[in-house]
Amino acid sequence: xxxxxxxxxxxxxxxxxxxxxxxxxxxxxxxxxxxxxxxxxxxxxxxxxxxxxxxxxxxxxxxxxxxxxxxxxxxxxxxxxxxxxxxxxxxxxxxxxxxxxxxxxxxxxxxxxxxxxxxxxxxxxxxxxxxxxxxxxxxxxxxxxxxxxxxxx
Amino acid sequence: xxxxxxxxxxxxxxxxxxxxxxxxxxxxxxxxxxxxxxxxxxxxxxxxxxxxxxxxxxxxxxxxxxxxxxxxxxxxxxxxxxxxxxxxxxxxxxxxxxxxxxxxxxxxxxxxxxxxxxxxxxxxxxxxxxxxxxxxxxxxxxxxxxxxxxxxxxxxxxxxxxxxxxxxxxxxxxxxxxxxxxxxxxxxxxxxxxxxxxxxxxxxxxxxxxxxxxxxxxxxxxxxxxxxxxxxxxxxxxxxxxxxxxxxxxxxxxxxxxxxxxxxxxxxxxxxxxxxxxxxxxxxxxxxxxxxxxxxxxxxxxxxxxxxxxxxxxxxxxxxxxxxxxxxxxxxxxxxxxxxxxxxxxxxxxxxxxxxxxxxxxxxxxxxxxxxxxxxxxxxxxxxxxxxxxxxxxxxxxxxxxxxxxxxxx
Ligand SMILES: Cc1ncc(COP(=O)(O)O)c(C=O)c1O
Numbered sequence: 001x002x003x004x005x006x007x008x009x010x011x012x013x014x015x016x017x018x019x020x021x022x023x024x025x026x027x028x029x030x031x032x033x034x035x036x037x038x039x040x041x042x043x044x045x046x047x048x049x050x051x052x053x054x055x056x057x058x059x060x061x062x063x064x065x066x067x068x069x070x071x072x073x074x075x076x077x078x079x080x081x082x083x084x085x086x087x088x089x090x091x092x093x094x095x096x097x098x099x100x101x102x103x104x105x106x107x108x109x110x111x112x113x114x115x116x117x118x119x120x121x122x123x124x125x126x127x128x129x130x131x132x133x134x135x136x137x138x139x140x141x142x143x144x145x146x147x148x149x150x151x152x153x
Numbered sequence: 154x155x156x157x158x159x160x161x162x163x164x165x166x167x168x169x170x171x172x173x174x175x176x177x178x179x180x181x182x183x184x185x186x187x188x189x190x191x192x193x194x195x196x197x198x199x200x201x202x203x204x205x206x207x208x209x210x211x212x213x214x215x216x217x218x219x220x221x222x223x224x225x226x227x228x229x230x231x232x233x234x235x236x237x238x239x240x241x242x243x244x245x246x247x248x249x250x251x252x253x254x255x256x257x258x259x260x261x262x263x264x265x266x267x268x269x270x271x272x273x274x275x276x277x278x279x280x281x282x283x284x285x286x287x288x289x290x291x292x293x294x295x296x297x298x299x300x301x302x303x304x305x306x307x308x309x310x311x312x313x314x315x316x317x318x319x320x321x322x323x324x325x326x327x328x329x330x331x332x333x334x335x336x337x338x339x340x341x342x343x344x345x346x347x348x349x350x351x352x353x354x355x356x357x358x359x360x361x362x363x364x365x366x367x368x369x370x371x372x373x374x375x376x377x378x379x380x381x382x383x384x385x386x387x388x389x390x391x392x393x394x395x396x397x398x399x400x401x402x403x404x405x406x407x408x409x410x411x412x413x414x415x416x417x418x419x420x421x422x423x424x425x426x427x428x429x430x431x432x433x434x435x436x437x438x439x440x441x442x443x444x445x446x447x448x449x450x451x452x453x454x455x456x457x458x459x460x461x462x463x464x465x466x467x468x469x470x471x472x473x474x475x476x477x478x479x480x481x482x483x484x485x486x487x488x489x490x491x492x493x494x495x496x497x498x499x500x501x502x503x504x505x506x507x508x509x510x511x512x513x514x515x516x517x518x519x520x521x522x523x524x525x526x527x528x529x530x531x532x533x534x535x536x537x538x539x540x541x542x543x544x545x546x547x548x549x550x551x552x553x554x555x556x557x558x559x560x561x562x563x
Contacts, residue, residue, distance in 0.1 A: 003507050003558060007500070012561040046499055046515055047529045069529060071497035072559075129503060 005122035006129075007072065010080075014116075015072040020065050020082035024053045037147050041139035043131060048074045050136045056147055059090050064140075071132055073123060078136035080116045090144050097141045104130050155452045161539045163188040163444075174509030177544045182327050182355060182488050182535035183513055184377045187441070191380060194440040195433040205429055207406060221432055224439035225422075231442050232372065233363030234389055241395070241422040242430055245386035246354040247277040248401075249373030250321070252388050252425060253350055254281035256398040257371075258319070264290035266318045269347075271296040271304060271333075272525050273326040276518040278352045282321065292316070298525065302329045302478040302485075310341070317347045324356025328519045328533065329478030330461075330488035332360070339368050348394070354378055358537070359457055359486050361450035364389055376434065380538075381441035385434030388425070395421040402427030445538075453538055457487040460536050464489055464545045468534075471552055477526060487536040490517075496559045498532045504558065508551045 024036060037056065042049045048070030055063040064082045068075055085093045100117060102108045103124075110121050120133050161167050166186045169176045178186060198220070204213040206221045225237040234240060243249045258281075262268070268282050272295050286293055294312050299305045313320075320342045325332050335351060342349045350371035356362065357372075358379035364372055371394070376385040390398075400407050400418060407427035409417040418424045445453060462482050468474060468491060476491045493501060498514035505512055513533040516523045523529060534548065 003504055003554065006503065006507070007558050009561065012559065016562055048499075071499040071503075073500070126503065129499075132499070 006126065008119040008122065010116050010119035011072060011076040014076035014079040018066075018075060018079040020079065020086070021067060022065050023067065024055060024063055024065050037143050039139050039143035039146065041135055041142070043070075043074075043135055046070070046132070048132060048135055050074065050078050050139050052078075052136070052139050052143060054140075054143060056090065061085055061088055061090065061093060066136065068136075070135070071129075073120075073129055074132040074135045077120065077133045080119075081136050081140065084115070084117070085140065090148065094141070094144055097137050097144075100137060101134060104133055155448070155456050157456065157539060157541050160448070161541075163190070164539055165189055165192070167539060171509040171511070172507050174507075177508075177510040177547050179534045179536065179540065179544065179548065180511045180513045181537035181540075182378070182517075182533065184383065185358070185380050185537050186539070187380055187382070187437075188444050190444060191382065191437045191440045195382060195437040198433050198436045203432075206432055207423070217432060220439075221430075221435050224435050224442075227439050227442050228387055229389075231446070232357065232389060233365045235365060236392065238421050239389055239392055239395065241388040241390075241425045242435055243373075243386045243388050243425075244384050244431065245375045245377070246275075246352060246373045247386075249371075249386050249388035250278055250350070250352060251281045252398075252401050253321075253371050253373070253390075254285050255401050256425065257348075257394065258282075258285050258291075259289070260397070260399055262289055262291045262318055265292070265316060267292045267294055267314065267316045269294050269296065269309075269312055269317055269320045269322075271322050272298055273304075273329060273331065273519065273522045274321075274323055275327050275352065275354065276520070277354075278321055278323060278350075279521065291318075295521070296322075298329075298331075301480065302326075302331050304331070304333055306334070306337075309338070313341065313345055313347070315345060317342075317345055319348050319350060321350040321352070323352040323354075324362075325359070325486045325488065326478070326519075326522070327355045327488060328490050328517050328522055328531065330485040330490075331478055332356070332484060332486055335367055335369065343368065355486065355488065360454055370394055376438040376441060379441055380444055381438035382431075382434040384431045385438050392421065395425075398425070400424050400427060404428050406430070448538060456538060457536055458482065460540055460542065460545065461485065461487045461489065463542055464534065464536065464548075467545055467549045468552075471549070472556060474552075477531065488533065489535070490531040490533045492528060492531050493555065493559070496555060498530045500559070501532050501552070501555050504555045505548070505551050508547070508554070510548055510551055512548075 038053050040051045050068040052066045066078045123129050164186050202216040204217040206218045225240045228240045229237045296309045297305050339349050348370040351369045353372050353374035357374040372389040377383040404427040407419050407424050409419050473494045479485045502514035515530050
């Protein structure tokens with residue numbers, strides 16, 4: 001496989017200029033009503049870490065930010081993910097995460113509507129790196145499961 | 154004359170293609186490749202004299218036992234041990250260190266006793282002592298490093314006390330390549346009547362060593378890091394120490410006499426080898442030692458030095474790279490860890506892998522050391538008997554590609 005198929009420009013660009021990087025100022029969330037949800041995920045094997053904060057209002061993800069340390073693939077994936085999920089409904093986000101996981105695991109195919117996520121197509125052939133792509137997605141899924149439970153859903 | 158190209162012919166795996174490229178194997182600190190003689194020796198055992206050891210009355214069992222014991226003697230000679238009874242077969246360095254922690258530490262260490270470790274230890278020389286500390290209330294002290302990646306001997310001198318009962322330290326750091334001053338440490342330890350355990354996993358494969366001259370009390374190492382099979386390792390200790398130690402595993406092979414409520418342990422070293430051992434592993438290890446002896450450990454050491462000096466020089470010429478560990482080639486072995494300022498080690502390893510080059514990326518089971526260095530992971534290149542300058546050139550060329558890919562947008 002050519003290296004350019006793994007380290008696509010989109011990935012390098014997001015790695016160097018991550019979107020939605022940082023923390024949501026606490027003041028923006030009116031605690032009690034729209035509490036800030038924080039979730040952390042680490043891959044103990046490689047030490048990659050992703051910390052996500054997000055705000056939900058009326059079942060919609062209003063804001064999301066992440067920080068983390070790790071390889072270009074895990075950090076770029078987190079950056080692209082935050083762009084894709086911001087403003088979407090929790091249910092849409094949940095199905096996107098589940099679908100993208102299935103795609104990376106080779107159970108479904110990439111489709112054109114996936115936009116920047118298409119950059120990860122080459123990595124599907126590197127079994128050891130798939131978990132890097134999925135780390136942020138797993139963390140966000142854990143986060144939205146947590147708030148669904150909290151809402152009694 | 155050391156002919157690395159001839160040596161390479163003895164290693165079938167070096168002809169493999171990885172991702173369409175010739176394999177360049179630079180992860181020897183994790184495990185080394187095996188020469189055909191080792192591979193054949195293990196299969197010959199299964200083909201021609203497979204039987205359990207120390208049991209059968211029949212001829213086949215006697216042959217297997219004789220071979221197994223012959224190799225114990227070979228291991229003893231390889232490290233200059235006085236007798237083969239001082240050689241215990243384990244499944245690796247990890248088990249050997251655990252055997253000391255449980256068989257010796259649990260019996261002799263008390264609340265308030267101190268065990269001295271260093272910040273550069275592999276997890277297998279940290280965790281067993283943490284477990285014992287929880288159980289026994291012993292105190293662990295960690296010797297830090299100087300800026301050049303060598304052990305801070307001043308801190309070592311000020312850390313020891315009359316409560317120090319054991320100094321357990323790696324021969325060679327599996328990250329920095331630092332060779333520790335074992336001789337000096339043993340002398341200090343014995344002055345205060347403390348014992349010394351050497352984690353030889355990275356040292357024994359590369360440095361000619363004589364345990365008698367060094368006067369170490371325990372030495373642990375793994376066959377698979379020195380051309381031998383996986384699942385076999387050694388604990389060496391002095392007869393008088395082993396005689397006082399308790400077994401780790403109770404069962405077959407390790408007893409003299411069993412009655413329903415009590416048993417009498419077998420003599421050393423069998424007391425520590427409960428259960429059917431890894432016989433094929435031992436047989437293969439014997440061949441690995443023969444192979445190294447034929448090369449000559451002095452020659453192996455010299456080859457690694459020359460290659461390491463070359464690798465260090467070439468790596469230093471790259472932009473944006475930080476190399477860890479001593480700059481002085483005399484203070485280090487053939488393990489070199491480094492980082493790029495803006496590229497994560499896993500990305501480096503993935504890019505090299507696409508060119509057939511195998512290096513390690515991660516914390517290499519030495520998280521406290523990485524914490525001390527203020528990093529979470531590093532890239533590690535480790536060289537052995539069959540590596541060449543051409544392979545280093547190939548590494549450097551691929552690293553230039555890493556730089557190129559990650560200079561995107563700048
Ligand atoms: C310094 C050191 N100690 C201990 C070990 C553990 O060896 P093993 O996994 O063979 O038990 C290693 C190998 O990774 C090592 O490098």
